[in-house]
Amino acid sequence: MNYEPVIGLEVHVQLLTQSKLFCGCSTKFGEEPNKNTCPVCLGWPGSLPVLNEEALKLALKVGLALNCEISGRLKFDRKNYFYPDLPKAYQISQYDNPVNGKGWLEIEYKPNKAVILSPDAEASKMENPEAQGDSQKVQDDKKMITKKIGITRAHLEEDAGKLLHEGIAAASLVDYNRAGTPLLEIVSEPDLRSPEEAYAYLTSLKAILQYLEVSDCNMEEGSLRCDANVSIRKAGESKFGTKAEIKNMNSFKAVQKAIQYEIKRQTDLLESHERVIQETRLWNETKGQTFTMRSKEEAHDYRYFPEPDLVPFSISKETVEGIRKDLPELPVQRVDRFIKNYSLSDYDALVLVQDKQLANYFETAVAEKANPKLASNWIQSELLALVNSNKHTVETLPKFFPATYLAELLGLIENQTISGKIAKDVVAISYESGKSPGTVVKEKSLEQVTDTKLLESAADKIIAAHPKSVADFKAGKRQALGFLVGQLMKETQGKANPKLANEILVRKLS
Amino acid sequence: MTGSSIKAEKGNTPLHQLTFKEAIDYSKKEGNKTLFDALISRAESLNPRLNAFLRFNKSDSPPHPSPVTGPLAGVPISIKDNICIRGLETTCASKILAGHVPPYDATVIEKLKTAGATLFSQCNMDEFAFGSSNESSAFGPVKNPWDIERVPGGSSGGSAAAVAADMTYAALGSDTGGSIRQPAAFCGIVGLKPTYGRISRYGLIAFGSSFDQIGPLTKTVEDCAILMNILAGHDSRDSTSAPNPVPDYTKALTQQIKGLKIGLPKEYFVEGMDKEVEKSVRDAAEIFKKLGAEIKPVSLPHTEYSVAVYYIVAVAEASSNLGRFDGVEFGFRVPAKDLKEMYFETRSQGFGAEAKRRILLGTFVLSAGYYEAYYLKGQKVRTLIREDFTQAFKEVDLILSPTAPTPPFKIGEKSSDPLAMYLSDIFTIPVNLAGIPAMSLPCGFTKSGLPIGMQLMAKPFDEETIFRAGHAFEQETGYYKQKPKL
Ligand SMILES: [Zn+2]
DSSP states (O other), X not given: OOEEEEEEEEEEEEOXXXXXXXXXXXXXXXXXXXXXXXXXXXXXXXXXXXXXXXXXXHHHHHHHHTTOXXXXXXXXEEEEOOOTTOTTSEEEEOSSSOSBOSEEEEEEEETTEEEOOOHHHHHHHHHOGGGGTTHHHHTTTOOOEEEEEEEEEXXXXXXXXXXXXXSSTTOOEEEOSSTTOEEEEXXXXXXXXXXXXHHHHHHHHHHHHHHHTSOOOOTTTTSXXXXXXXXXXXXXXXXXXXXXXXXXXXXXXXXXXXXXXXXXXXXXXXXXXOOOOOEEEEEETTTTEEEEEEESTTOOOOOOEEOTTSOOEEOOHHHHHHHHHTOOOOHHHHHHHHHHHHOOOHHHHHXXXXXXXXXXHHHHHHHTTOOHHHHHHHIIIIIHHHHHHTTOOGGGHHHHSOHHHHHHHHHHHHTTSSOHHHHHHHHHHHHHHOOOHHHHHHHTTOOOBOOHHHHHHHHHHHHHHOHHHHHHHHTTOTHHHHHHHHHHHHHTTTOBOXXXXXXXXXXXXX | OOTTOOXXXXXXXXXXXXXXXXXXXXXXXXXXXXXXXXXXXXXXXXXXXXXXXXXXXXXXXOSSOXXXXXXXXXXXXXXXXXXXXXXXXXXXXXXXXXXXXXXXXXXXXXXXXXXXXXXEEEEOOSGGGOOSSSOOOTTOOOOBTTBTTBXXXXXXXXXXXXXXXXXXXXXXXXESSSTTHHHXXXXXXXXXXXXXXXXXXXXXXXXXXTTOEEEEEESSHHHHHHHHHHHBSOOTTOTTSOOOOOXXXXXXXXXXXXXXXXXEEGGGSOTXXXXXXXXXHHXXXXXXXXXXXXXXXXXXXXXXXXXXXXXXXXXXXXXXXXXGOSSSSSSOOOOOSSHHXXXXXXXXXXXXXXXXXXXXXXXXXXXXXTTIIIIIHHHHHHHHHHHHHHXXXXXXXXXXXXXXXXXXXXXXXXXXXXXXXXXXXXXXXXXXXXXXOEEEEEEEEOXXXXXXXXXXEESTTOHHHXXXXXXXXXXXXXXGGXXXXX
């Protein structure tokens, strides 16, 4: 039997405001417990919330970037439940009137690799499938898949505190530093059909949030959290199956793995004629499995009702349009620009753009006169490999190998000072030592040997030393030339200009 | 004047009997120490009988050194125990908040301190302001100074009894469904519930957030206006507070009421209401007429739904507001083997019967499957009630009604019948549903000598017209001069 997974994601992102959603306390991460608190975020009796307008502005930015309907009517609701990390025993959230209503987001991915794509680039690809040109090489034989994913809503709410269980036996401590931090909950429609699509959605969403500078999207610090609603149904059926909500994933990879596991678990259940139960399940990263957290029967009745302490108010059209005008360049627009201005393939443009810092790095190198295509290739192959093998991040790449170095390196290749092969060694040394490629080349005397006289005398030496190969070549065995060129390269410690070495040998042997 | 004297120079009035205004004038000349001493000795002799104060400053020298400054000149004032005072225990008369010391001042406290008032005492009340008789206090009922077998009304019963018994010069209360006006009526004093949003709620421990307003309980209308000048105004810490400019309310006191249109709502004069109450309110209308006002019948057709709507919407808000009293952060906690048991035991032992009743009721009306039928419908009817007033105020400037359907009842008389108790707020609740201002002031006495109060309601933010009419009536009748025999 064939089953189709149906996946929806709920993403909570912490908005990058200076102060909390309803009080003036700092949102700084990593402070000593309960330092960033006041009567309001501690829920002290008599305290009242006042909305942080900066948080509202950031929320609207996201709504505009996700093509959401914005009604302009702002209303908050109380979500009531008891838990020690929730000081007021209710969370101020938005129930039936979210700041951002229905919207959408386009994802593009090729199986096993997720990237985003601008709608325009996609359109041109549809009209002219050949137009992708050399990007096909990079993409192997797998086709890119493009899909529009619906956004149900993106609403504002306050975060809870944190329970600390270490320290004293048989007791828990509460740290309310995080309580009241502004969150935006972005809920997708159940439009995702595979773990890869879920991954692509998250990558694409994260790129947008980072371009908007509304969140640092750090899953480990909890500034981005993701829950997944997963169900399966028989292929071709239109009714949804019973869903499970999966929590506790701390990376995009974990989300992908948890969904993968959950699809298999549910498929096994149906295959053995058992029922999927509606429940909340926790992902266990070490075990690679999900486990029951609570059943539907144990689910809370949150008793939502309008927050009487915050009167509903209207956001004017002018305010919204003002925010729209100030939106920065978004990933889709940047991809377009990279394709148009730098003649990159859409795949290359996507890979660069989906990481804002990588794209910035690329553009800095290009501004320093680097050849865009070469820069893109070098970034995606050599530089990312170095970043990964050193367990660094793209963020620190400029510290180890500034974009000016890349421009310099590509210049050295283009003016034939060094060969592409030597350039790889230069990058590695430069990355390690912090010295510029030019300095490395000079210090290690890695310049290509283009001195014809020098090469000719070396060629003579090689010809004299390998009479058998010379004879073979003269007898018509072309492979012998390769051996002789290799010997010449060895003789010059790899610095001979390969093209020149070839020419000289051929001339001398004929 | 020496410290041992407790008589004011003029007219030989005992110092504790001064109005707030007289006390300010006195203090500006003589300092506030003697005022303080007078109140302490009064409270020491009367509080054991009336239980109006939960705590009062027993130190015999005032906390502020003379000379005293500010418009309130160091005059002692009393605060209902649901308004947060930095560093002083504030309990809402509930066991669950016993020992709770707020780390901050309510906005009204800040304003009083800035104006130079001296906080003298904290007043008993119904637990979390849930009640109309002050019998639900975890620290014992308050007695009515006019008859200590009777209730002072509630929930600001301690504030009202203290003012009526001259144990303080003025007090703050809070009014969610009549909690300032009904005790003011029962104790024969003046009590104002301002327009919703007129006074900051920051630091008022919430009962029904969309109803609650802080307001003054005073001996005279003038005293009330003086306090309103200090208390009213926008507060950036309360999103529901109004930006409207604050007039000088004392200026309204000098105005005439000739030509003022006063409405009598027919729905407030119903079969079965107390005859003495009805008569004295109708007499009051005649007095207004005599003073030049025009009396007109008006209709508030949705009045009969008020109590039902109130006991849905206000308790819904209350059930949520009281969630935070769970033993984790503040006040009372019952140690237990796990979290769930700690919640259960803390809340079961910490809350009194009426608080539990309202939490359960509020939780029920917000529950899945009932929300639409109760809370949402309640909100719709609330809109209709608000609309009733909007319509009526197109024809009149003020609406006059009894404050409560009966004079003060006996302690224990209604405590076992919650519905009968809820109905004692039938005339005050619509005002909170609509968010309009209303004042209760004395309009006579029963044959047995119990005070009767009438209610003057006005358009939103038109407290001035209430002051104007109230002051004119008070000066004409002089009921405020009568004192309970204690
Ligand atoms: Zn805070």
